[in-house]
Amino acid sequence: xxxxxxxxxxxxxxxxxxxxxxxxxxxxxxxxxxxxxxxxxxxxxxxxxxxxxxxxxxxxxxxxxxxxxxxxxxxxxxxxxxxxxxxxxxxxxxxxxxxxxxxxxxxxxxxxxxxxxxxxxxxxxxxxxxxxxxxxxxxxxxxxxxxxxxxxxxxxxxxxxxxxxxxxxxxxxxxxxxxxxxxxxxxxxxxxx
Amino acid sequence: xxxxxxxxxxxxxxxxxxxxxxxxxxxxxxxxxxxxxxxxxxxxxxxxxxxxxxxxxxxxxxxxxxxxxxxxxxxxxxxxxxxxxxxxxxxxxxxxxxxxxxxxxxxxxxxxxxxxxxxxxxxxxxxxxxxxxxxxxxxxxxxxxxxxxxxxxxxxxxxxxxxxxxxxxxxxxxxxxxxxxxxxxxxxxxxxx
DNA sequence: CTCATACTTGACCACGTGGTCAATAACTGA
DNA sequence: TCAGTTATTGACCACGTGGTCAAGTATGAG
Numbered sequence: 001x002x003x004x005x006x007x008x009x010x011x012x013x014x015x016x017x018x019x020x021x022x023x024x025x026x027x028x029x030x031x032x033x034x035x036x037x038x039x040x041x042x043x044x045x046x047x048x049x050x051x052x053x054x055x056x057x058x059x060x061x062x063x064x065x066x067x068x069x070x071x072x073x074x075x076x077x078x079x080x081x082x083x084x085x086x087x088x089x090x091x092x093x094x095x096x097x098x099x100x101x102x103x104x105x106x107x108x109x110x111x112x113x114x115x116x117x118x119x120x121x122x123x124x125x126x127x128x129x130x131x132x133x134x135x136x137x138x139x140x141x142x143x144x145x146x147x148x149x150x151x152x153x154x155x156x157x158x159x160x161x162x163x164x165x166x167x168x169x170x171x172x173x174x175x176x177x178x179x180x181x182x183x184x185x186x187x188x189x190x191x192x193x
Numbered sequence: 194x195x196x197x198x199x200x201x202x203x204x205x206x207x208x209x210x211x212x213x214x215x216x217x218x219x220x221x222x223x224x225x226x227x228x229x230x231x232x233x234x235x236x237x238x239x240x241x242x243x244x245x246x247x248x249x250x251x252x253x254x255x256x257x258x259x260x261x262x263x264x265x266x267x268x269x270x271x272x273x274x275x276x277x278x279x280x281x282x283x284x285x286x287x288x289x290x291x292x293x294x295x296x297x298x299x300x301x302x303x304x305x306x307x308x309x310x311x312x313x314x315x316x317x318x319x320x321x322x323x324x325x326x327x328x329x330x331x332x333x334x335x336x337x338x339x340x341x342x343x344x345x346x347x348x349x350x351x352x353x354x355x356x357x358x359x360x361x362x363x364x365x366x367x368x369x370x371x372x373x374x375x376x377x378x379x380x381x382x383x384x385x386x
Numbered sequence: 387c388t389c390a391t392a393c394t395t396g397a398c399c400a401c402g403t404g405g406t407c408a409a410t411a412a413c414t415g416a
Numbered sequence: 417t418c419a420g421t422t423a424t425t426g427a428c429c430a431c432g433t434g435g436t437c438a439a440g441t442a443t444g445a446g
Contacts, residue, residue: 001413001414001415001420001421001422002412002413002414002420002421002422002423003411003412003413003414003421003422003423003424004412004413004414004422004423005422005423006412006423006424024304026219026220027219029402029403029404030403030404030405031402031403039424040424040425040426041404041405041425041426042406042407042423042424042425042426043423043424043425045405045406046422046423046424050404050405051404051405100306100307102303102306106303106362107303109362109365109366110295110299110300110303110304110362110365111217111303111304113293113295113365113366114293114365114366114367120366120367123366151379151382151383155375155376155379156379158375158376158379159356159376159379159380159383162356162359162360162363162376162380163352163355163356163359163380164359165359165362165363166355166356166357166358166359166360166362167355167359169299169302169303169358169359169362170355170358172302172303172306172307173302173306173307173313173316174307174313182348182351183348183351183352183355186344186348186349186351186352187352187355187356187380189344190344190352190383190384191383194390194391194392194443194444194445195390195391195392195393195442195443195444196391196392196393196394196441196442196443196444197392197393197442197443197444198392198393199393199394199442222432222433222434223433223434223435224432224433232394233394233395233396234395234396234434234435235393235394235395235396235436235437236393236394236395238435238436239392239393239394243434243435244434244435
């Protein structure tokens, strides 16, 4: 019926996501996107209406991939405290290039403030779901007495989630992974019973 | 000897700082700066070489003002734990407009990553000095038994400083001040003896 | 008063931006 | 084969950017 698309839209989206991740939304130009995807502007345009839509799709892709990695990592661990440690370890990237990029969600949250409703929704989803996972692990830990019951599971979850956000920030400033992980381990150690 | 300057350079710098604070470095244009300062581009240029230098000066101004406020607030408090609380309260802005702007240092750190040496130095100074203040309060607290000695003062200081950074991030996303302060109070409660 | 000096002003510039357009090419159902 | 549909391509556009320039102007030292 019509001429078939010559490029893989999913792959192109992934490449775009990586550029946004590295440079941020405003700083990436169409030139950047066309260069790394090898897809001309108008073709990209045909699939994703404009830069903003492309970015929103990138955010969603990042979120889903990140959360699925997180879920897998947690499923491997049996003890609640180990699960919390696994979340912290998964939150921080291992290779240096990724570490300097930091977390796309955090970067975006800072870049946009709370001005953009669609962006906010995307970020909120990511936060809520990770907070939920943390809270579940904490509840389990409290049930078996490994984690303090002096404070409620939600408060403790917010405390840890906040610490992770701080760590994701620090990640970008070139501090070593071990140093940052040490801070997070302290934050975990403080909530153990 | 020569024609005197017609505008107040310090005041202009303060206004520029506020624009950078609100919009970030890249997003503020010369047009923004000339509009809010009422000083023409070339005149601003005469005092501060270019946008970048102006930004560095703005960062330094922000840092000094922030730290001096922090020091004053701490001096009012006698108990170490209260001093920690004061730091947390001072870290979060009270009026809504400032809250949405967040912290200029954090914003800058995220915007630049660790690419720019001068920027890094500026940020590092701010971080180190606040960390130092926190660590001192913690040492005092440990000495009088109000704060746990299970962990070292430096580790605890990093934990709290990291939590404050996370809070400064959250601040921008429109969450209520009380809610964020609650998280920080948890982080303090966890290190009490 | 004169003149060197530094400030002021608005016009100007090359460049990169996100986005648009029209011509062309490839494919398929009829 | 051919007509209809969609993808591709590169030229194009108006605009905003950081930065520069040259002409004019207020000041105070000599």
